[in-house]
Amino acid sequence: xxxxxxxxxxxxxxxxxxxxxxxxxxxxxxxxxxxxxxxxxxxxxxxxxxxxxxxxxxxxxxxxxxxxxxxxxxxxxxxxxxxxxxxxxxxxxxxxxxxxxxxxxxxxxxxxxxxxxxxxxxxxxxxxxxxxxxxxxxxxxxxxxxxxxxxxxxxxxxxxxxxxxxxxxxxxxxxxxxxxxxxxxxxxxxxxxxxxxxxxxxxxxxxxxxxxxxxxxxxxxxxxxxxxxxxxxxxxxxxxxxxxxxxxxx
Amino acid sequence: xxxxxxxxxxxxxxxxxxxxxxxxxxxxxxxxxxxxxxxxxxxxxxxxxxxxxxxxxxxxxxxxxxxxxxxxxxxxxxxxxxxxxxxxxxxxxxxxxxxxxxxxxxxxxxxxxxxxxxxxxxxxxxxxxxxxxxxxxxxxxxxxxxxxxxxxxxxxxxxxxxxxxxxxxxxxxxxxxxxxxxxxxxxxxxxxxxxxxxxxxxxxxxxxxxxxxxxxxxxxxxxxxxxxxxxxxxxxxxxxxxxxxxxxxxxxxxxxxxxxxxxxxxxxxxxxxxxxxxxxxxxxxxxxxxxxxxxxxxxxxxxxxxxxxxxxxxxxxxxxxx
Ligand SMILES: Nc1ncnc2c1ncn2[C@@H]1O[C@H](COP(=O)(O)OP(=O)(O)O)[C@@H](O)[C@H]1O
Ligand SMILES: [Mg+2]
Numbered sequence: 001x002x003x004x005x006x007x008x009x010x011x012x013x014x015x016x017x018x019x020x021x022x023x024x025x026x027x028x029x030x031x032x033x034x035x036x037x038x039x040x041x042x043x044x045x046x047x048x049x050x051x052x053x054x055x056x057x058x059x060x061x062x063x064x065x066x067x068x069x070x071x072x073x074x075x076x077x078x079x080x081x082x083x084x085x086x087x088x089x090x091x092x093x094x095x096x097x098x099x100x101x102x103x104x105x106x107x108x109x110x111x112x113x114x115x116x117x118x119x120x121x122x123x124x125x126x127x128x129x130x131x132x133x134x135x136x137x138x139x140x141x142x143x144x145x146x147x148x149x150x151x152x153x154x155x156x157x158x159x160x161x162x163x164x165x166x167x168x169x170x171x172x173x174x175x176x177x178x179x180x181x182x183x184x185x186x187x188x189x190x191x192x193x194x195x196x197x198x199x200x201x202x203x204x205x206x207x208x209x210x211x212x213x214x215x216x217x218x219x220x221x222x223x224x225x226x227x228x229x230x231x232x233x234x235x236x237x238x239x240x241x242x243x244x245x246x247x248x249x250x
Numbered sequence: 251x252x253x254x255x256x257x258x259x260x261x262x263x264x265x266x267x268x269x270x271x272x273x274x275x276x277x278x279x280x281x282x283x284x285x286x287x288x289x290x291x292x293x294x295x296x297x298x299x300x301x302x303x304x305x306x307x308x309x310x311x312x313x314x315x316x317x318x319x320x321x322x323x324x325x326x327x328x329x330x331x332x333x334x335x336x337x338x339x340x341x342x343x344x345x346x347x348x349x350x351x352x353x354x355x356x357x358x359x360x361x362x363x364x365x366x367x368x369x370x371x372x373x374x375x376x377x378x379x380x381x382x383x384x385x386x387x388x389x390x391x392x393x394x395x396x397x398x399x400x401x402x403x404x405x406x407x408x409x410x411x412x413x414x415x416x417x418x419x420x421x422x423x424x425x426x427x428x429x430x431x432x433x434x435x436x437x438x439x440x441x442x443x444x445x446x447x448x449x450x451x452x453x454x455x456x457x458x459x460x461x462x463x464x465x466x467x468x469x470x471x472x473x474x475x476x477x478x479x480x481x482x483x484x485x486x487x488x489x490x491x492x493x494x495x496x497x498x499x500x501x502x503x504x505x506x507x508x509x510x511x512x513x514x515x516x517x518x519x520x521x522x523x524x525x526x527x528x529x530x531x532x533x534x535x536x537x538x539x540x541x542x543x544x545x546x547x548x549x550x551x552x553x554x555x556x557x558x559x560x561x562x563x564x565x566x567x568x569x570x571x572x
Contacts (some may be wrong), residue, residue, distance in 0.1 A: 050464045074470025086321050086462050089516045098458055102470035106454025132514070152469070 001026040001187045004045055006056035009039075014049045015054065016042050017211045024156070024204075029182050030189045033188070040191045041082050044158045045187075048079035061125040078154035079144055080150050082161050082191075084126040092136070092144045093129045095121055099106055099151025103237055107123035119151040122177050124170065146174065150181075157181055159190040163197070167178035175201045195247035199238075207231050222234070223247065256512055256564045264513060265509035268524060272531030279534045282542040301430040302537060303496040304439045306505070311445055312487035313481050313502030314509070314525045318460045318518070323510065324565050325389055326502040331496035332372065341407045349411065349427075351380040357434045365489035372485035373478060383528045390566075413567045430494070438490040445483050446526065448547035453518040460516055498551065500558025506528040507561050 007020040011158055017039045017128070024030050024047075033041050040051070043050040049065055058065045060077065096119050100112040108116070120129050123143045133141050142165050149157065159178070163171045175197060181188050182203075189206075192198045198205055198219060205222040207214040214231050215222050227238035228247065237248040256264050279299055284291045305421045313326045327333070342363065352360070375396070382494060449456065459466045466473045491498075507527040536554060540546045 045464075048468060050467055068471050070467060071470040074468065079468050081464060081468070084462070084465060086460070086465075088460060089510075089514060090457075091515070094457075094515070094517065098461070098469060101454060101458055 001061065002189075004043070004047070004056070005041075005059070007046065007058060008054040009042050009159050010054040015211060017046070020056070020211075020213055022206055022213055022216055024187055026187050027182060027185060028187065028202040028203040029178055029201065030187075030206060031198035032189060032191045033193070033195060033198055033223075033231070034208035038219075039211045040208055041091065041160050042190065042211075043208065044079065044160050044189065045081070047156075048158055049073065049076060050081075050146055054095055056158040060217070071102065072151070074154075076154050077156045078149045078152035079157070079158040080160055080162055081147040082164075084145060085136050087141065089132055089134055091130050091132055092125055092147070093120065094132060095144050096125075096147040096151050097107045099153075101149040102152060115153065116151050119147040121182070122150065122173075124173055139167065139170065142166065143170060144206040146177075150177065155186055156184055157188045159188065161191045161193065161204065163192065163194065171197070195223060195228065195236075195249075196245065199247060207230045220245070259515075260274065261513065261515065265520060265523055266526065266553035268527045268531065272527050272534070275531050275535035275538060279538040279542070280296065282538060284303055297432055297435055299534065300439055301435040301494055302533050303530040304435060304442050305491045306501075306533045307512055307526045308438070308442045308487040308491035308494075309498065309502045310505045310509075310525035310529035311442070311449060311522065312347055312491070313506045314518070314522055315449065315456070316484055317506055317518065318456050319477060319480055320333075321460060321462055321485075322389075323506065324503070324562065325393065326500075326506065327484055327488050328497065328499045328502055329390070329397075329562070330393035331333070331400055332376075332484070332550065333398045333492050333499070334374070334400035334404070335371055336364065336368050336489055336492040337497060338404045338407075339371065341404045341411075343367075345407045346349075357431050358437050361434060361437060361489070361493050364493065365486055368489045369482050369485040372488075373481055377478065388447075399486075427541055434494055438494045441486060442490055445487055446522070449483070449522055453522065456518040456522075457516065460518075472549045498555060499553050501529070502558075502564055503535075503565070504554070504561050505532070507565060508532075 002024040004020055004022050007017055008015055009017040020039075020043065032043070034040055040100060042051055046053055047065070049070075053066070058071070060068060065073070084161055093116065095114050097108065097112075099119065100108050104112050120126055124145055125143055125147055126139070128136060128140055128144070133144060136144070142162070146159070146162055149159070157178075162174050166174065171194075178190055179201065180190050190202070192202075200219075204217070205219045206216045207222055207227070208233055215227055223238060223245070225236060225238050228238070234249075239246045239248055256267070276299060280292065280295050312332075313328075316325065316327045316330070317323060343360075347355075370486050455471060455476065458469050458471055459473065459480075461469075463473045465475075505525050505528055509521055511518050512528070513524045515521070531552075533554070536550050540550045541553065542555070
C-alpha cells in the first residue's frame with residue numbers, strides 16, 4: 001500500500017530522516033514508536049506529502065506519491081497531524097463535515113451526512129456536536145479533529161499521536177476506532193508513546209531512532225527488553241499480566 | 251464572545267437583521283433633506299450610494315479573504331501596505347506619462363492598467379511575504395515597513411513631478427466620499443459583484459483554507475495555487491476601492507471585527523455576506539449622519555478610520571489576533 005524506499009528528508013541542509021526503507025502493510029494496524037525527535041512526525045507528513053522529500057521515494061499503490069494530484073490523493077489518504085495551530089470558530093459537526101470535502105467539494109449528499117454523523121458517534125462527540133471548538137477542552141477538540149480525518153474515509157489513515165491529551169476511556173475509543181478502520185479494509189499507521197498500547201493493539205510496529213529505521217516487525221519481535229532499552233537508551237522491562245503484554249518504564 | 255442580542259438568532263436571521271438595518275440606512279441616505287427635488291436628488295444620491303456600497307464591499311471582501319489566507323484577525327490588506335502599493339503604481343503612471351496625459355486617459359482604461367499592474371505587483375511581493383505568516387509580530391512589522399516604503403517612494407516621485415501635475419495625484423491620495431466618478435463606479439461595481447459571486451461559490455474551500463496550509467492540503471486543496479488566485483482577487487478589490495474612493499487604513503479591520511462579533515462562526519457562507527452588509531450599512535449610516543444630519547462633509551473618513559484604528563489597538567492588546 002505505502003512503500004518508503006531509501007527516503008531522506010532534510011531541513012536547512014540537515015538530514016532529519018536518512019536511508020529509510022519500510023512499508024505499511026496493507027490492511028494492518030501499524031504502530032510507529034521511538035524517542036522524541038526520532039522523525040516519526042516527519043515520516044508521517046512525508047507520506048502525507050506535507051513535507052518535501054530530499055531523496056528516495058514514497059510509493060502509494062506503486063505510484064510515486066508526488067505524481068498523484070492533491071485532490072485525488074485526499075480521497076485516498078487521510079492524515080491527522082500532531083499539532084494544529086488554529087482553533088477555528090466552527091462547530092464540531094462543521095469541522096467533521098470538512099472531511100467529506102475531497103469527495104463532495106462542499107456539496108454533501110445523504111450518504112456523506114451519514115458518514116459525518118457516524119464519525120461524530122464513533123468518537124463520542126454527540127453531546128458536543130453543535131458546540132464551537134473554541135469552547136471545548138483540548139481532548140474534546142482533538143477528538144473532533146480525529147472525526148474529520150475519519151470522515152475523510154481514506155484507504156490509508158495516518159494518525160500522529162492521536163492519544164495525546166486523551167483520558168484512558170477515550171484513548172480506548174480511538175484504538176477501537178482504529179481497529180474498526182482495519183476491519184473496513186483500511187491501512188492505518190499510528191504514532192504511539194504508550195508502548196503497552198502498541199504491544200496489545202498493533203499488528204506491526206516500526207521503531208525509529210535518530211532519523212533512521214531502528215527495527216520493524218511484529219510487536220512481540222520489536223517490543224522486547226533489549227530492543228526497547230536500545231531504542232530509548234534506558235532500561236525497559238516487558239512483563240505479561242493476564243495474557244497482556246505490559247511495558248514497564250518505572 | 252459574551253452574551254449578546256444576536257446570540258439567540260440563527261445565522262440566516264442574523265444576516266436578515268443586518269440587511270434590514272442596512273436598508274434603513276440606505277433609505278435615510280436617499281430621502282433625508284431632499285427638499286422635494288426628487289428628480290435631481292435620487293439619481294445623484296443613487297450613484298453615490300452605489301459607490302459607497304461598492305467601496306465598502308471591496309474593502310470587506312478583500313479584508314475577510316486576506317484574514318482567511320493569513321489565519322489571523324488583525325492583518326488586513328491595508329495594514330500590509332496594499333493600498334499604499336496601489337497609490338505608488340498610480341503615481342508612477344502619472345510620472346511616466348505626465349499629468350496631462352494621465353488626466354486625459356479614459357478612467358476605465360486607467361483603472362484597468364492600474365489594476366493589472368497592481369495584481370502583478372501584489373502576487374510578486376505578497377506571495378513571498380505571506381510565507382512568514384505564522385509570526386504575527388513579524389507580519390505587522392513587515393506591513394508597516396512596506397507601507398512606509400511605498401509611501402516614501404510615492405512622495406519621492408511626487409517631488410520629481412512637475413508641480414502642475416501634482417494636483418492630479420493629490421486627489422487620489424486621500425479617501426474622498428464626496429466626488430464620485432460615474433463610469434468608474436459602474437465598472438468597479440461589476441468587478442466587485444463578480445468577485446463576491448465567485449467567492450461565495452467557493453465558500454467551503456475558503457472555510458478549509460482557513461484551517462491553514464497543511465490541513466487544507468490534507469483535504470485536497472491545492473493551497474499554493476488557490477492562494478495565488480485569492481491574492482489576485484484581493485489585489486483587484488483593493489484596486490477597486492482605492493481607485494473609487496481612496497485608501498483607508500483601518501476600515502477593513504473594523505468591518506472584520508464587527509462581522510466576527512456578530513456572526514460568530516468562521517463559515518464564509520455567512521461571514522462574507524455579513525461583512526459586506528455591515529461595511530456598506532455602516533458607511534452609508536455614517537455618511538447620512540455626517541452629511542445630512544450634522545452637515546459635516548469631510549469627517550466621515552476621519553471618524554471611521556479613528557474607530558478602526560482603536561479597534562486595531564484593542565485587538566492587538568487583548569491578543570484576539572486569531
Ligand atoms: N520544520 C522543521 N525545521 C527544522 N527541523 C525540524 C522541523 N521539524 C522537525 N525538525 C527536527 O526533525 C527531527 C524530527 O522531528 P519529528 O519528526 O517531529 O520527531 P518526532 O515526531 O519523532 O518527535 C527533530 O530533531 C526536529 O527538531
Ligand atoms: Mg512528533
